[in-house]
Amino acid sequence: MEQEKSQSSLSWLWLTLVFLMIDQASKYWVASSMNLYQSINLLPFFNITYAQNPGAAFSFLADQPGWQRWFFSLIAMVASVIFLVWLKRTPKSQPILAVALACMLSGALGNLIDRVLFGYVIDFLDFYLGQYHWPTFNIADSVIFIGAVLMIIDSFKQDKSSQPDVLKEK
Template identity: 55%
Template sequence: MPKLISSTGLRFLWISAIVFVLDQWTKYAVTGSMKLYDSIEVLPFFNITYVHNYGAAFSFLHTAGGWQRWFFTAIAVAVSAMILWWLKQSPKQQRLLPVAFTFILGGALGNVYDRVVHGYVIDFLDFHINNMSWPAFNIADSAIFIGAALLIVDMFVNRENKQTASDSPAGE
């Protein structure tokens, strides 16, 4: 592995690749076996429901008229470029933060691909309790959530590590 990759956060890009491939494979499976709005009950609180999301998270700006497709694509591409730059800059000893960012990157690219190719994001994971339903989402969204959760964990772990280091007397 080239030194640039092995000594930076770029060494975790395989996570982004797995997220992207898994996301696209599951979307392909859903679109190849279901019609739009078809729903298959898997568990009493979980369905596979094929929907198109023209907006962002929770269908934000779903009915905005089409401009949001390119707006969200541009944001995701810019964020992805920033993540790649940051991964290249991150030191080898950092682990959790680059892993978090590679989850986010893989998810962002999965949804960008959908927006560019289809004009919408394919969602299908549908959780509900009684008459309350969570907006449908996909593997890319799940990876973004995992990455964000890992960022929060890293924030607390690093704060504790910095605090422990500053509490110890110099020379110990």
């Protein structure tokens, strides 16, 4: 049992690489085959729309003169290191947490690559209802969200034996 806890979950890095490759390939396809702001309607609620976001989520700080590129790049680098170290320290007995961290690492790296190479993140997933459009996003954003949801799920599934004595039921 003790040996299992000491084993790292770095074996989940393959998932990080798969999502990173899908993210980068999809962004490359969109940027090389579409004009900026071009939209392809696929479903009554979904378009592929090529957008460039120099800001953060929901275009936060997108109107700034350029400092945000390096600010968000630094945040993505720090987050990537944190996710990698956390993944290394996560026991194999916690696969949901490991998958969550692998997803969030992939998303952080995917958007970091865009910011460093282009100064903006390539977004293209455009969901809408009537005239209301959700802000356009990408695969990296999606796996960050999935990772966050899995992390929340994992936090509820933790074994009661791992809780501090104060939280245990008597």
